[in-house]
Amino acid sequence: MPEPTPPDPQTEDKPANLLDKILTAIERIGDKLPDPITLFFFLSLAILAISAIAAWANVSVVHPGTQETISAVSLLTADGVRRIVTEATQNFITFPPLGVVLVAMLGVGVAEYTGLLAAVLRRLVLFAPARLISPVVVFAGVMSNLASDAGYVVLVPLGAVIFRAFKRHPIAGLAAAFAGVSGGFSANLLIGPTDSLLAGLSQSAAQIIDPNYGVNATANFYFMFISTFLIMLVGWYVTDKIVEPRLGVYQPENQEEDITELTAAERKGLRWAGLALLAYLAFIAILTLPPQGILRDPETQALIPSPFINGIVFLIAIAFFIPGVVYGKVAGTIQNDRDVAKGLSHSMSSLGYYIALAFIAAQFIAYFSWSNLGVILAINGAELIQASGFSGPPLLILFILLSGFINLFVGSASAKWAIMAPVFIPMLMLVGLSPELTQAAYRIGDSTMNIVTPLMPYFPVVVAFGQRYDRDLGIGKLISLMLPYSLAFLLAWSILFVAWFVLNIPLGPGAPIRI
Secondary structure (H helix, E strand, O other), rough: OOOOOOOOOOOOOOOOOOOHHHHHHHHHHHHHHHOOHHHHHHHHHHHHHHHHHHHOOOOOOOOOOOOOEEEEEOOOOOOHHHHHHHHHHHHOOEEEEEEEEHHHHHHHHHHOOOOOHHHHHHHHHHHHHHHHHHHHHHHHHHHHHHHHOOOHHHHHHHHHHHHHOOOOOOHHHHHHHHHHHHHOOOOOOOOOHHHHHHHHHHHHHHHHOOOOOOOOOOOOOHHOOOOHHHHHHHHHHHHHHHHHHHHHHOOOOOOOOOOOOOOOHHHHHHHHHHHHHHHHHHHHHHHHHOOOOOOOOOOOOOOOOHHHHHHHHHHHHHHHHHHHHHHHHHHHOOHHHHHHHHHHHHHHHHHHHHHHHHHHHHHHHHHHHHHHHHHHHHHHHHHHHHHHOHHHHHHHHHHHHHHHHHHHHOOOHHHHHHHHHHHHHHHHHOOOOOOHHHHHHHHHHHHHHHHHOOOOOOOOHHHHOOOOOOOOOOOOHHHHHHHHHHHHHHHHHHHHHHHHHOOOOEEEOOOOOOO
């Protein structure tokens, strides 16, 4: 008789600590929630009803920047019903993640179909130290925000694939990548599009007090540079010590084969695919690096913003497509253009559930915007904290928490900052705190709550990716997985922020703590 299999340490009964009990309770609640498609449908109905009640009660606020009165708009009126009917298709077509996901997956799908991704991952597994995979995935996620939204549709599913290749739970890899991409959204080692966008709004708000005040895109560079390593380390700890142990051992539906050495054809295919990628990157560099580069802004010659940044998702799709085709041709996994076409259609066939989910989620987000409920909540929250009477670090921490709370209802970082900056930047300037400091505090709250709010446009995308490995994964379960990252990032980042404030370290070049 075969000897009994020893118990796996991860599956043995262990005394549950308080955090584990809380997360288990959240997961149980999440398990009782309906399918995400159904949930977004009912949330859409709820917004319709709430909008009518708020409009009937004459709920309104005054925008702090424009002084415009913003009133709740009922969607259960003749005009509202007409808008719901006539703009449903447009809501779906213009849903921000839809085009990004479809375009990116065309390139990624070809690289997967030809076997390029599998070969790269096998090589990674054979040579990379397994214990460093978690921090590498989190770090790559943080850095991916340079590529706009591409990290959500490229790196998040890739994190799951990498963990599975290392015989680790793919949902843990997906969570680690999502934590880096979204929870560490503002951190980076380089200046990105978000820095320029927020700096412009901060400068406009600062000029309410000082018409000559300027806020540069590098305003938070030093702080965000160090924050990148903080997020990586915290994300590493949460993944390996909290999230993956709770998931237990992954039991795939199909028996997985052991990782084998690459064949001569596969090695040759990888070499040629690598050369093709280098040639493509060199071509893109020619179009972007020279001051008069075609992909720079035609008027300012800037790289941020520019056609390069605006088209980064398409460029990344091509960066997967070209090496994928070259690999397939050299390794013999594809023979002709028909095989390439099959690879393109194969990538689309796996997105059926996501497309259905995107349609319903797009309607919900549109209704929430049309009703003005998100803006009303944001401005009322800002007025509440303004009247709190706090000062110094307690005020800044309270402001971080408010930013995170508002993020649960208003997903766009720029939309929230456009509302909050005209309130808080002048208020804190009057007590000697710089606009750059206020902006940094806002970015902490905004980033750390991204990963636990279903209103974030890419949240349904992550749910759809996760259901490839866990059919029962829904919004509630994903929130329970991501909550430890959110709380740990919020705590660690806030501590770093307070220490930075106390030590009076510049936030960036020419960006002081106090003015």
